[in-house]
Amino acid sequence: MFSSDFPILSVITYLPLIGVLLILMIDKEKVGAIRIVALLTAAINFLFSLPLFFACDPSTAAFQFTEHVPWIPELGISYFFGIDGISMLMVILTTFLTPLAIWASFGSITEKVKGYMISFLILETGMLGVFVSLDLILFFVFWEAMLFPMYFIIGIWGGPRRIYATVKFVLFTMIGSALMLIAIIYLYYLNYQNTNIPTFNLELLQSSQFPIPINIQMWLFAAFALAFAIKVPMFPFHTWLPDAHVEAPTAGSVILAAVLLKMGAYGFLRFCLPLFPQAASEFTPLISILAIVGIIYGAMMAFVQKDVKSLVAYSSVSHLGFVMLGIFTFNIQGLQGGILQMINHGISTGGLFLIVGMLYERRHTRMIGDFGGLAKVVPVFSVMFMIITLSSIGLPGTNGFVGEFLILLGAFKSNMVYAVLAATGVVLAAVYMLWMFQRVIFGQVDKKENETLLDLNLREKLILIPLIALIFFIGIYPKPILSRMETSVKNLTAIVQQKFRVEEDNHKIRIISGTPMDKISLNEVGEQKNE
């Protein structure tokens, strides 16, 4: 579809910046033109990125569409872009949701529109850069740079406690990433001293002939994992999330939930597991337990929220717990489920934040108690709200079901107890979501202000319809998405389990020094693992 030397990933990444330049040339009073340019830029970028879904070869786990030029050769840093089946999906999720989020801001953002749209487009560049970078420093540059457009979006266009929320968001993330930077540099020197190759190139570091000693792996993994766990966010590093979500403007919340949180999970998949597989397996119990605590804690906190937006925010903590649990099962089902759930959460929770935003624009409140009986007043809104709510719960037939089912399947294979505990999260999700839905939508219209609410307008319907279409599409026919990530996931499990096996084999050989019978059993062990 693309000739091999066309830098499609760079084009997609930097296209929003062209939109920024165009917006800079427009007078700040011409709000309409600014909005249109921003929306068109994001939409065109989506169209550019969509062919990747079909052009990305699902039969290989190698990085595709790579662009590799030296950037700072003095320091071993290269400009290295490339995608595989996992990051391709993240790229498309980003380019898909950005135009919707921008479109959704047409109604809610009326002040300083120019700055807002500029921030949003720069944010898109940053997010895409994170997903396509394969050089550790390049990745870090995008990872940090991406923070600041979001910082402005929350801090300027957010709610009453926006400054507190945005500073907390930035500082939490930066503390994590500071230690990650140290770990990246340490990894570089460790590799350099032992192989004499000065590089931050992920592919080279991953295939490095030098096995990192396990005690160092543990430290490096911990430093990376802290940065990513804050971003995910995993319990107990989640406290910035409800603040940021509640204060952010609608579109900010959508992107925060749908894309920014995924960067944490993506970081685990892309960096932590392949670079430090042994440490990853050592840390599995800790991370799985934190993930389960997150699932249950997030659900219980969501249960008691009075504000719909903070309820959705806490439900994110719960859902991301599922994602992390899935990733750390290290089997294909769990990983596929985890990645699919990353996309699902983007769609469902993104959709919920949009719905809450639409509600807020009409009533200027988000308190559950202020609503009731909306089904009679705004029927179309209520139906769409219901579909997205059910998808968030994971009702069969919607996308949420496929993801959670796969994660639980994977978890059962690796650890029964984890699976049982995590499954309670599914039940709790049904409880808090449905209870909230019931109080907002059903019952009698007992508040006078609610009687005159307007139903969704065309723009709002058009924003929600693509999301709802995807909810059903993934729910009924997830195969196209699963098949595209399959090879990459298999490769990932192979990397992790290979290290497992090497360890276990060494262990076995030490115990049973070589009778023919034992050799047979050793092969069997290998085969079981291959399944």
Place this chain on the structure above:
Amino acid sequence: MISLPIINFSVIYPEIIILVTAIAVLIADLFIKGDRRAPISLIALAGIIMAAFAIHAQWGANVSGFSGAIIVDNYALLFKYIFLVGALLTLFLSVWYLQREELFSGEYFFFILISIVGMMILSSSNELITAFLGLEIMSIPLYLLAGFDKGKLRSNEAALKYLLMGAFASGFLIYGIAFIYGSMGTTNFDEIVRALSSDSLDTDPLILIGISMIVIGFAFKTAFVPFHSWVPDVYTGAPTPVTAFFSIAPKAAGFAILFRLLTVAFSPIFVNLSTMLWVLAVLTMSVGNLIALTQRNIKRMLAYSSIAHAGYILVSLAIGTSKGTEAGLFYLLAYTAMNAGAFGMVILLGHKGEDDLTISSYGGLSRRHPVAAATMSLFMFSLAGIPPTAGFIGKFNIFSNAISAGFIWLAIIGVINSVISVYYYLRVIITMYMKPEADSVTTVTYPPSLLVAIILAAWGTLHIGLFPNGWLLFIRESVVGLYQAL
């Protein structure tokens, strides 16, 4: 018959050019009066550009003159470039400011130029007494510059404080030099390095006292904690362009001599000095950043932040390798650009009399002056070390070399400090973008000379951040000769 020392004037051509320019400025000031004195700054500008050409002509040389007291190598020349850039930026920062504050006079440029001559001698000195000479030539005009706003109490206070502290520091320095001379019989760096061996400190502990005192003497000038107490008051009291100059050029000069002295001349016993530098680096970074957190006045905040930045460069000094020095010089370059830019914005946004320089006076700046707010944000992001700016690559380079040399804890303390600093730099941005409008931001004028300085600084900040490779190679070229003899 007395043998005359061999004098080779060609090694100090750049210094001579600046000196002659300084005198020309002073003479021109006698003849041009009143409001038409602005062209005086053009004389200074011409002198700086000519000196830059002279340095360019000397590039690649490795000669010494004045019986080995002065050495011209790429290392010294790189620093001379930095001083000239510092002076150039200060010149552009000053013209409009001096007119606004009604302080314009020829002496101002004279002092700046003379001080640059001192710094150049300092960076070229290959001998302790010459270094002292350079330091004094540099410092005395600086004392005068601090008090240049004669009518203001603050400015007078700054001058007096700086003078007393500076004299005190010079005392330490000269005492330390005496110890070194007393125990080694020489003040020449080449002879020192030959005379020292790794166990010199065991046989002659006076050397340690001597070198420690010398470090303290320079530490005052470069404002390391705990020798920093003069910085906040002097930086706040001095006219803002002078503060910008203080934070760039003399700091660079102090590091110029410290790198040469400690990692070259005293390289045989550097291992013993490294711990002292380690402690100084941690103190300087941490105290600078922590106190900056609580500042309300922008100049005071930048004063403490400049202390913290000296701490990052100290990390590279503590490494003590050629790579470490490269990282330190690269950071100095980045720091020069971003700090000059930040002070440029402070001048741009200030008002006559500079009574209100609180950060809160920038409230809501983004609404009326979005470009000014965005530029200020660029410098704040760079000072905070956010990619893709010069500050990020600079810090990355320093911490990376620290880790490779085994100073992992120093690097960790460094990055934590860097995160702390984000908080106070962000506060400026928060004020500009997220707070209600303050009265003071309603009128901002854009004088061309000041804009030149700010644009230059912004270009440097972005270019070093996005395309650092050429800069890194340039610095390697200038440092490589320094360690060849070792």
